[in-house]
Amino acid sequence: xxxxxxxxQEFPSSIRFDLGQYIENFTYWSIDTFGAVxxxxxxxxxxxxxxxxxxxxxxxxxxVMVIILVVGWKVLNLKSGVFFAASLFxxxxxxxxxxxxxxxxxxxxxxxxxxxxxIPIGILMAYNNTFQTIMQPILDTMQTMPSFVYLIPAMxxxxxxxxxxxxxxxxxxxxxxxxxxxxxxxxxxxxxxxxALSFGASNWCVLTxxxxxxxxxxxxxxxxxxxxxxxxxxxxxxxxGVKGLGMEVLISINRMDIARGVxxxxxxxxxxxxxxxxxxxxxxxxxxxx
Amino acid sequence: xxxxxxVENLSKIFGHNIKxxxxxxxxxxxxxxxxxxxxKTVAVNDVSFQxxxxxxxxxxxxxxxxxxxxxxxxxxxxxPSKGNIYIDDENIVTYNxxxxxxxxxxxxxxxxxxxxLFSHRTVIGNVEFGLxxxxxxxxxxxxxxKKALAATGLAGWEKKMPNELSGGMQQRVGLxxxxxxxxxxxxxxxxxxxxxxxxxxxMQLELMDIxxxxxxxxxxxxxxxxxxxxxxxxxxVMKDGRIEQIGTPEDILNDPxxxxxKSFIQDIDRSKVLQAKNIMYNxxxxxxxxQGLNVAVREMKATRISSIYVVDAGKRLxxxxxxxxxxxxxxxxxxxxDIISDKYCSTDEDTYxxxxxSDATNAKYPIAVLDDxxRLxxxxxxxxxxSSLVD
Numbered sequence: 001x002x003x004x005x006x007x008x009q010e011f012p013s014s015i016r017f018d019l020g021q022y023i024e025n026f027t028y029w030s031i032d033t034f035g036a037v038x039x040x041x042x043x044x045x046x047x048x049x050x051x052x053x054x055x056x057x058x059x060x061x062x063x064v065m066v067i068i069l070v071v072g073w074k075v076l077n078l079k080s081g082v083f084f085a086a087s088l089f090x091x092x093x094x095x096x097x098x099x100x101x102x103x104x105x106x107x108x109x110x111x112x113x114x115x116x117x118x119i120p121i122g123i124l125m126a127y128n129n130t131f132q133t134i135m136q137p138i139l140d141t142m143q144t145m146p147s148f149v150y151l152i153p154a155m156x157x158x159x160x161x162x163x164x165x166x167x168x169x170x171x172x173x174x175x176x177x178x179x180x181x182x183x184x185x186x187x188x189x190x191x192x193x194x195x196a197l198s199f200g201a202s203n204w205c206v207l208t209x210x211x212x213x214x215x216x217x218x219x220x221x222x223x224x225x226x227x228x229x230x231x232x233x234x235x236x237x238x239x240x241g242v243k244g245l246g247m248e249v250l251i252s253i254n255r256m257d258i259a260r261g262v263x264x265x266x267x268x269x270x271x272x273x274x275x276x277x278x279x280x281x282x283x284x285x286x287x288x289x290x
Numbered sequence: 291x292x293x294x295x296x297v298e299n300l301s302k303i304f305g306h307n308i309k310x311x312x313x314x315x316x317x318x319x320x321x322x323x324x325x326x327x328x329x330k331t332v333a334v335n336d337v338s339f340q341x342x343x344x345x346x347x348x349x350x351x352x353x354x355x356x357x358x359x360x361x362x363x364x365x366x367x368x369x370p371s372k373g374n375i376y377i378d379d380e381n382i383v384t385y386n387x388x389x390x391x392x393x394x395x396x397x398x399x400x401x402x403x404x405x406x407l408f409s410h411r412t413v414i415g416n417v418e419f420g421l422x423x424x425x426x427x428x429x430x431x432x433x434x435x436k437k438a439l440a441a442t443g444l445a446g447w448e449k450k451m452p453n454e455l456s457g458g459m460q461q462r463v464g465l466x467x468x469x470x471x472x473x474x475x476x477x478x479x480x481x482x483x484x485x486x487x488x489x490x491x492x493m494q495l496e497l498m499d500i501x502x503x504x505x506x507x508x509x510x511x512x513x514x515x516x517x518x519x520x521x522x523x524x525x526x527v528m529k530d531g532r533i534e535q536i537g538t539p540e541d542i543l544n545d546p547x548x549x550x551x552k553s554f555i556q557d558i559d560r561s562k563v564l565q566a567k568n569i570m571y572n573x574x575x576x577x578x579x580x581q582g583l584n585v586a587v588r589e590m591k592a593t594r595i596s597s598i599y600v601v602d603a604g605k606r607l608x609x610x611x612x613x614x615x616x617x618x619x620x621x622x623x624x625x626x627x628d629i630i631s632d633k634y635c636s637t638d639e640d641t642y643x644x645x646x647x648s649d650a651t652n653a654k655y656p657i658a659v660l661d662d663x664x665r666l667x668x669x670x671x672x673x674x675x676x677s678s679l680v681d
Binding site for chain 2: 189191192194195196197198199200201202205209210213214
């Protein structure tokens with residue numbers, strides 16, 4: 001090794017560690033070995049998705065509007081209810097009603113799966129310090145990884161379409177609800193938990209009768225965040241062929257179609273506002289007095 | 291009186307790898323010594339004591355004395371590092387999960403300093419929690435909880451939320467929650483520490499009333515020596531994880547066993563702690579109505595007093611007569627009943643000295659101490675009241 005060699009800026013090409021290759025091999029191996037499992041998961045996800053999508057599309061458009069108006073009114077106030085319904089009407093007038101419902105069904109499916117998995121994981125983390133220590137770096141990675149990276153394993157395992165979209169969206173959006181559930185349960189006043197235990201309550205009783213009710217507002221905040229992250233994933237998901245507002249945005253970028261881009265983007269923004277306000281409103285209803 | 295709780299060589303050390311500490315405890319090292327030598331904190335250092343059934347046992351000490359840790363060991367909220375705890379002759383340290391749950395449901399209830407109420411439940415939802423944990427039926431536990439709330443003076447507040455109540459009321463809910471379970475033993479962790487002084491006094495009196503009725507075994511923690519001596523049948527003084535002395539309030543006042551305790555009792559307002567029964571004495575002379583005036587005068591002359599109490603056969607107080615009236619009555623051939631006066635002050639045994647001071651300074655005669663049936667238990671002179679206030 002010459003002096004020039006040691007002091008050069010180039011990383012020596014002879015030193016190679018092909019991590020990517022190992023992971024790729026591992027991925028192919030797991031697809032081969034666990035193929036059946038992935039297929040089963042895929043079917044379940046597809047079932048949930050179609051169920052939601054059919055439900056949303058089954059209802060006539062004006063009925064959806066009326067429902068949103070009433071829900072907005074009950075959760076927030078009349079003005080909000082009217083605003084939401086009017087915004088939906090606007091998107092419909094762009095010709096995007098069906099696509100909006102498709103997008104919505106992906107978001108809802110992803111959120112449901114996130115909650116079904118995320119809340120129990122959060123509870124486990126709260127109860128077990130070791131598990132929390134293991135999960136922390138995993139969650140950190142999940143939250144910092146660029147969202148479209150998730151498309152790769154999703155596509156490889158599930159192909160193209162709505163199911164991998166839900167899969168990728170779930171992975172991207174699940175960390176907030178896990179973290180906040182863990183935090184919320186840990187933050188429940190020690191004296192309250194001691195009081196419950198001192199009366200001979202079982203651990204399950206303490207969890208369901210004291211910790212979860214106390215943690216509910218924070219968990220609701222987690223659900224709100226998860227939902228918003230799921231919505232932000234839709235445009236990315238459109239890259240693997242999911243039809244919906246996301247794909248419309250993608251197409252308009254490719255074709256420099258400003259009109260289409262504005263309308264589709266608007267649709268996504270409207271959905272975001274409605275979902276955010278509604279989930280915040282529901283979270284506020286659960287506020288527990290100090 | 292049977293022994294309800296027996297604590298034997300109880301120690302609690304915080305941290306991992308504490309086996310090395312046991313030897314040092316056995317050698318009798320102090321908390322500071324062990325901290326220096328091993329870096330581990332000994333919260334409870336080889337403590338042994340007994341609590342009798344039906345008594346209020348107060349554990350008193352400053353912050354860091356280990357009293358909170360000790361009380362939490364009694365229901366195993368904190369698991370002891372070493373030692374045994376016998377409750378009704380059963381060693382609870384050996385209980386498995388199910389036995390521990392049952393034990394907590396039936397034998398013990400706890401009241402916390404910051405109330406420990408469930409803010410998401412109504413007042414009655416809080417009170418019935420213990421019963422709910424035991425799977426008592428809905429209607430039954432509602433009824434029991436209602437009664438418990440009434441007993442602590444909160445009838446009508448069932449449906450309110452805890453945050454609508456003042457501190458004192460919240461603690462009453464905590465108390466109702468504990469007694470709704472009908473436990474044998476009440477653990478109270480500085481229950482009145484977070485309340486303001488006026489409310490604290492009310493709650494102390496209320497606790498004593500409830501105790502008169504229910505006669506539970508109570509373990510009470512406080513750092514306030516006045517509270518300890520007021521409430522405690524027996525008091526244990528804790529310092530640095532050790533019990534320095536156990537005794538009745540009078541024992542500790544009269545015979546403090548260390549300088550630490552001596553400096554503690556300097557702060558005591560004796561008038562709030564001592565009661566009539568502590569300072570009364572037997573009258574040097576008494577006369578019964580039957581004995582007549584001549585005997586009365588002779589007694590008074592012999593004992594050089596100017597007034598004498600008159601009692602009946604059962605020692606029930608009839609009144610007081612003065613020597614002047616007696617001599618006058620003999621001249622006028624009257625009887626003792628004709629001159630008996632009711633112009634005396636009386637009190638009961640449990641009255642605190644501070645409430646006797648005004649009577650003592652204004653009264654002409656010594657104060658008569660009477661029981662429920664008007665029997666004369668003793669008398670208290672002005673000088674005995676005032677002298678009790680000093681050491």
